[in-house]
Amino acid sequence: MNRDQQRLNHQLDRLGQKLPSWAARSLQWLRKSSSRWVRLPAGFLLVLGGIFSILPVLGLWMLPLGLLLLVQDVPFLRRPTxxxxxxIERRWRRHKRRRRQADA
Known part of the structure; x- marks a missing residue:
């Protein structure tokens, strides 16, 4: 396993800890190598749906979710993801810190 994949796995583990239990279990199942045949088509369809986000049912939220599914199997997407x-994590922490300071 290369360094990018290790770091990405660490970030996804941390993300899984912050999710509700049902979502964390789903994420763990999708990250297993045996789930590749579900992960690839679902990721592709989510990216495609995100591209066509102008349609009423589809949304831009589908694009990053699809990329997160594809990144497990497409090596050149690992580093940018x-x-x-x-x-995003740094900005979120900065936002929370500023919000706490403003509330105090």
Whole structure:
């Protein structure tokens, strides 16, 4: 396992700890290697649905979720996805810190 995959797995583990139990179990099942045949088509369909987010049923939320599913099996997506997750996590922490300071 290369370094990008290890870091990504660590980030996904931390994300799973913050999710409700049913979502964490689903995430763990989807990350198993035996779930590849579910993960790839679901990820592709979610990305495709995110691209067509102008339609009423589909939404932009589908794009990052699809990428998170595909990143397990597509090596060239690992580094950019890991970097995006790190950036989002930093911004979220900064936002929470500023909000706490404003409330105090």
């Amino acid at each position: 890991r970097q995006a997750l790190t950036c």
